[in-house]
Amino acid sequence: MAVTLHDVARVAGVSIKTVSNVINDYPHIRPATKSRVEDAIAELGYQPNLTARSLRSGRTGAIALAVPDLSLPYFAELAGAVIAAAEAAGIVVLVEQTGGDPRRELELLRSPRLTMTDGLIFSPLGIEQSDAAALRVSYPLVLLGERVFDPGHDHVSMHNVEAARAATEFLIASGRRRIAVVGAHEGEIIGSAGFRLQGYREALDAAGLDYDPTIIGYTAPWHRSGGAQAMRDILEGGSPFDAVFGLNDTLALGAMRVLQETGIRVPSDVSVIGFDDLDEAEYSIPSLTTVDPGRRWIADTAVATLLRRINADDPDALPAPSLLLAEYRIAVRESAPARL
Amino acid sequence: MAVTLHDVARVAGVSIKTVSNVINDYPHIRPATKSRVEDAIAELGYQPNLTARSLRSGRTGAIALAVPDLSLPYFAELAGAVIAAAEAAGIVVLVEQTGGDPRRELELLRSPRLTMTDGLIFSPLGIEQSDAAALRVSYPLVLLGERVFDPGHDHVSMHNVEAARAATEFLIASGRRRIAVVGAHEGEIIGSAGFRLQGYREALDAAGLDYDPTIIGYTAPWHRSGGAQAMRDILEGGSPFDAVFGLNDTLALGAMRVLQETGIRVPSDVSVIGFDDLDEAEYSIPSLTTVDPGRRWIADTAVATLLRRINADDPDALPAPSLLLAEYRIAVRESAPARL
DNA sequence: ATGAAAGCGCTAACAT
DNA sequence: ATGTTAGCGCTTTCAT
Numbered sequence: 049m050a051v052t053l054h055d056v057a058r059v060a061g062v063s064i065k066t067v068s069n070v071i072n073d074y075p076h077i078r079p080a081t082k083s084r085v086e087d088a089i090a091e092l093g094y095q096p097n098l099t100a101r102s103l104r105s106g107r108t109g110a111i112a113l114a115v116p117d118l119s120l121p122y123f124a125e126l127a128g129a130v131i132a133a134a135e136a137a138g139i140v141v142l143v144e145q146t147g148g149d150p151r152r153e154l155e156l157l158r159s160p161r162l163t164m165t166d167g168l169i170f171s172p173l174g175i176e177q178s179d180a181a182a183l184r185v186s187y188p189l190v191l192l193g194e195r196v197f198d199p200g201h202d203h204v205s206m207h208n209v210e211a212a213r214a215a216t217e218f219l220i221a222s223g224r225r226r227i228a229v230v231g232a233h234e235g236e237i238i239g240s241a242g243f244r245l246q247g248y249r250e251a252l253d254a255a256g257l258d259y260d261p262t263i264i265g266y267t268a269p270w271h272r273s274g275g276a277q278a279m280r281d282i283l284e285g286g287s288p289f290d291a292v293f294g295l296n297d298t299l300a301l302g303a304m305r306v307l308q309e310t311g312i313r314v315p316s317d318v319s320v321i322g323f324d325d326l327d328e329a330e331y332s333i334p335s336l337t338t339v340d341p342g343r344r345w346i347a348d349t350a351v352a353t354l355l356r357r358i359n360a361d362d363p364d365a366l367p368a369p370s371l372l373l374a375e376y377r378i379a380v381r382e383s384a385p386a387r388l
Numbered sequence: 389m390a391v392t393l394h395d396v397a398r399v400a401g402v403s404i405k406t407v408s409n410v411i412n413d414y415p416h417i418r419p420a421t422k423s424r425v426e427d428a429i430a431e432l433g434y435q436p437n438l439t440a441r442s443l444r445s446g447r448t449g450a451i452a453l454a455v456p457d458l459s460l461p462y463f464a465e466l467a468g469a470v471i472a473a474a475e476a477a478g479i480v481v482l483v484e485q486t487g488g489d490p491r492r493e494l495e496l497l498r499s500p501r502l503t504m505t506d507g508l509i510f511s512p513l514g515i516e517q518s519d520a521a522a523l524r525v526s527y528p529l530v531l532l533g534e535r536v537f538d539p540g541h542d543h544v545s546m547h548n549v550e551a552a553r554a555a556t557e558f559l560i561a562s563g564r565r566r567i568a569v570v571g572a573h574e575g576e577i578i579g580s581a582g583f584r585l586q587g588y589r590e591a592l593d594a595a596g597l598d599y600d601p602t603i604i605g606y607t608a609p610w611h612r613s614g615g616a617q618a619m620r621d622i623l624e625g626g627s628p629f630d631a632v633f634g635l636n637d638t639l640a641l642g643a644m645r646v647l648q649e650t651g652i653r654v655p656s657d658v659s660v661i662g663f664d665d666l667d668e669a670e671y672s673i674p675s676l677t678t679v680d681p682g683r684r685w686i687a688d689t690a691v692a693t694l695l696r697r698i699n700a701d702d703p704d705a706l707p708a709p710s711l712l713l714a715e716y717r718i719a720v721r722e723s724a725p726a727r728l
Numbered sequence: 729a730t731g732a733a734a735g736c737g738c739t740a741a742c743a744t
Numbered sequence: 745a746t747g748t749t750a751g752c753g754c755t756t757t758c759a760t
Contacts (some may be wrong), residue, residue, distance in 0.1 A: 050526075052737060063747045068739065095500045099442045100737035101751050102504075108439060110482065119667055121461065128458030131485050140501055142450065145471050160435045161480055162573045163503075164450065166440075186390075202689055232681045289593035301671060309575030327459060331612035331638075333645045337750055363433065392753055403731045408755065416729055440753035442737050732759075743748070 051094045057104065062086035071096060112139045115157055116148040116173045120270075121326045121342075123171070129347030130169060137355055139166075146360040156183050162187060162309060166358045169350050170291075173266075177238070188357035190350050194239050202357065204372045205349045206341040208240060210218030211376040215293060215321050215339050216380055220255050223388050224319055226293035228263040230278045230303045231270055231295035244295045244323065262287040265303075270295070275302025283310060286337035290318055290330025292383070293322075297329050297338055302334070305381065319384035334382035340373025349374070400428035410435060417586045435501045450480045451694060453507040454496055456513045460610075461638065462683075463511070466532075469687030470509060477695055479506075494522050497720045502527055507689050517578070523601040528697035530690050531726050534579050542697065544712045546671030546681040548580060551716040553586025553594075555633060555679050557716055560595050563728050564631035564659055568603040569591075570643045571610055571635035572617045584635045584663065602627040605643075610635070615642025623650060628630045630658055631724070637662035637669050637678055644672070644723065659724035672721035682714025689714070 053064040058101065060067065062085060069077055070085040088094070102108040113122040113130050131141045142165055146152045153175045158278060162168060167188030183189065191203045219227050229248055233241035245264075262285050265278030275294055277301065283287070292307070292334055294300025300322030304314055314320050314334055322329060325340035349372050380386055394406040400407065402425060410425040428434075442448040452468050452551060455463040462567055469484055471481045482505055485494045493515045498682035502508060507528030515522065523529065523541060531543045559567050569588055573581035585604075592599055602625050605618030616633055619642065622629070632647070634640025640662030652659050654674055689712050720726055 050737095054737085064738085065740095065748080066746055069746080072739085074745095078745065094500075095503060097443075097651065097737050098500055098503045099439060099448060100752090101739075102439045103437075103443050103736090103754085104740080105737045106752075107502075108504070117465050118458070120470065121464070121668075124458050124464030124468075126460070127483070128464075128485060131483060135485070138486065140482050140504070142480050143467070145468060145472055145475070158435075160438055161449075163435060163438045164448070164480070203670075272668070276671070298671075305671055305673045305675075321759080328461075328612070328641075328668065330617070331642055331645055333648045335645075360576065389751090404754085404755090405732080406730060409730080412755085414729095418729065421729080437753050440736090441755075443738085444755045446736080474745085660758080730760085732753090732757105734755105734757080736754090736756100739750105740752105740760085741748100741750085 050097065051092045052097070053094075054077045054319035055092055056085065056088045056094050061283075062353040064096075088289045096354070097123055097272065103234045107358075108166050109138070109163045110308070111351075111358075112142045112144060112146040112162055112168045113170075114146055114153070114168065114170045116171065117145050118143070122296065122324050123329065125326065126343055126347060130351060133351040134198060137351060139355075144245050148173035150176070150179065151339065154179060157185055159184050169354055174179050176285055188354055190213055190357075192346065192350060194243065198291070199371075200369055202353045202369045202372070204346050204353065204374075206374045207348065207376050208341075209250070210294075211339045211341060212244035214247075214252045214376070214378060216248045216251035217255070218337075218380075218386070219291045219293065219321060219384060222252065222384065224317060224384055225257060226260070227291040227293055228265065228279075228282050228289040229293050229295065230265045230282070231254050231269070231299040232266050232278075233268065234266055241295055243334065248293060260287065263289045267299070270299055272298045272302035275299030275314045276306045277302075279303035279306040285299050292318060292320045294320065294322045297324040297326045297336060300336055300338070300383075301328070301332055304334075304336070305306040314383050315385055315388070319388075321378075321384045329379070329381065332383075335380045337384035338379050340377050340379050342376055345374045362380070390437065391403070391432045391701060392437070393434075394584070395432055395700075396434050397426045399432060420469040430496070445465045448504055448506050449478070450482055450500055450505045451584055451691075451698075453486060453511075453681035454486055454508065454509045455701075456512045456612070457485050458483070459670065462636065462664050463668065465685055466511070466687060468542045469684050473691040476692060478586065479695075482654045484514070488513035490519065491719055494519060494541070497522050497525055497564045498725070507694045508530055509694055527566075528694055530694045530697075532686065532690060534583065540709055540710075542693045542709045542712070544643065544686050544693065546714050547716050548583035548681075549587040551661065551679045551681060552584035552633075552704070553591045554587075554716070554718060556588045556591035556661065558677075558720075559633065559661060560591060560597070560723060561728055562659060565597060566603065566627075566629040567631040567633055568605065568619075568622050568629040569633050569635065570605045570615050570622070571639040572606050572618075573603050574606055574609065578591070581635055587655070588633060600627065603629045607639070609669065610639055612638045612642035612645070613667070615639030616646045617642075619646040620641035625648045632658060634660065634662045637664040637666045637676060640723075641672055641677070644674075644676070654723050661710045661718075665719050669721065672723075677721045678719050679716055680719050681716050685714045686707070 171192035196221035267274035324337035418533035511532040576582035607614035669676040
């Protein structure tokens with residue numbers, strides 16, 4: 049069926065080893081032999097069978113990336129950045145969607161599917177501290193997102209607490225005092241929502257402002273509709289506020305829409321800040337001030353770190369698993385100007 | 389290193405064939421033998437090596453998906469839908485980004501990488517009619533997007549002309565007469581921009597309205613910023629208009645932002661309609677009326693069609709390559725109400 | 729109902 | 745500088 053090394057070897061009048069040498073740029077080949085082989089390859093349209101190569105070499109040249117859902121813009125942009133970084137390194141990416149479901153996340157970690165890849169970049173959402181044992185796997189693994197697990201893994205994440213604190217301080221510095229939050233998770237300590245809320249409280253404390261639970265809006269799914277609903281809850285509560293901190297951009301965008309519906313003007317009545325710096329933050333009406341958490345750096349670093357583990361000759365000779373945190377910055381746009 | 393069939397066979401006291409039979413649910417196995425093997429599998433934590441299975445069976449259980457860029461929301465949502473459809477069929481998806489660059493698209497079609505997959509779902513953007521020969525590949529291939537090539541391939545697409553005509557007719561029926569277009573491509577006949585513009589012109593013709601080139605905005609990249617720029621061009625031209633047809637949602641969203649900046653109100657002054665029905669169309673301010681082109685159906689159908697080719701015992705016994713077109717509908721929201 | 733043996737296409741070890 | 749051989753882990757004949 050397909051052209052194999054043997055076919056090329058026969059046509060070129062050499063052994064398959066020589067053909068293999070040519071393909072793999074082995075240095076000591078007579079130019080005449082080399083060109084004869086290359087001609088045969090071109091003539092037959094030979095392409096190496098990567099499955100066979102993988103079986104023999106133990107390397108597939110592919111990695112897996114597991115994210116909750118590509119329809120969430122943050123993860124779509126993250127996946128795009130990971131694929132681009134992997135391609136630059138000559139490897140391909142198998143993308144899995146877990147839906148943030150802990151059962152599917154655990155299943156994925158033990159899936160035989162992973163034998164088709166050299167390692168996994170995993171952005172968990174549903175699994176918990178008690179599932180940490182499931183992360184002790186035999187293949188190279190890099191975790192993304194919140195560090196809710198014991199050490200022992202390379203982990204690439206962002207400065208959630210500090211960045212959220214900086215976002216809140218930015219609003220305070222611009223003159224706001226009653227800052228509502230959209231997207232909190234009831235009782236969560238560890239996790240994006242918990243960390244960002246903590247940063248928010250630290251900023252309030254430092255400024256001597258009181259924490260007012262009546263302007264904290266809760267929603268589990270971080271969609272726009274969740275942000276809209278949480279914003280409505282706060283409005284119905286009746287407590288005044290002069291700014292909104294959306295714990296991510298889609299929440300902020302959903303909240304902004306509800307404000308607009310209600311006749312509240314952004315930013316003249318209420319400032320709005322988000323978190324993620326999605327592409328669309330630049331084009332919303334008004335454009336969204338937000339925290340750029342360093343997504344591109346996260347993707348590049350995750351791939352580089354995974355490849356370092358994969359390529360390690362002696363796995364134990366490698367540096368200990370590390371927590372790598374991206375730099376953040378505040379992207380100032382219209383929804384929350386630096387001064388009112 | 390890893391546990392193999394041989395290890396399981398040794399522990400269970402059977403041959404590897406029997407273990408293989410158990411794994412593959414071969415019916416004629418003595419229950420006692422079967423449970424002995426299953427115990428050994430559990431005890432050793434055996435997992436089949438899918439690379440070896442692929443080499444022997446000729447099937448990888450993976451397909452490739454090539455799209456321009458996951459940071460474009462349409463393709464992110466499409467990719468998510470394809471991965472979900474594939475997962476339901478028990479296969480995984482290797483995602484490639486071409487950037488819409490014809491060179492990379494052509495390269496991809498001949499990439500040895502594809503030997504790691506059973507087939508390809510390809511959404512081309514850059515290659516042209518003259519590259520049609522490159523599409524005559526030896527592996528199963530399903531094309532997505534505009535049918536700019538000769539037949540001979542399964543192709544899953546949308547009713548571009550009709551849907552664009554319907555969108556335009558919707559605006560006309562609502563009372564609009566001067567409908568600007570944002571996102572046209574200079575001189576393009578075949579392609580999303582060309583087809584949708586054609587549908588627009590057909591609707592104008594049918595309604596007895598003149599086509600006015602001064603309210604057609606051109607932009608090659610279908611980003612929000614492109615939509616914004618094309619909208620500005622039209623405004624600078626000074627010709628009046630009472631509606632905007634964005635040839636996709638991001639263009640429409642970018643245009644809407646410029647209208648708002650200029651003090652033009654949507655929809656009271658100008659109606660805006662898009663095309664794609666992205667998740668975000670529902671949450672923009674105002675929410676965006678748009679054409680739902682049947683993305684979910686497209687993803688399901690592309691996967692099902694590709695799998696049919698892959699699973700064909702006799703490739704020639706299959707139905708001829710077909711052009712499959714999704715049903716469309718207009719999602720009516722605030723930016724263009726049915727009646728003003 | 730189970731086993732023995734071959735071989736998918738390649739790379740690695742060892743020859744020469 | 746090139747050839748020979750073995751074998752990665754599995755499925756698939758072919759036996760029994």
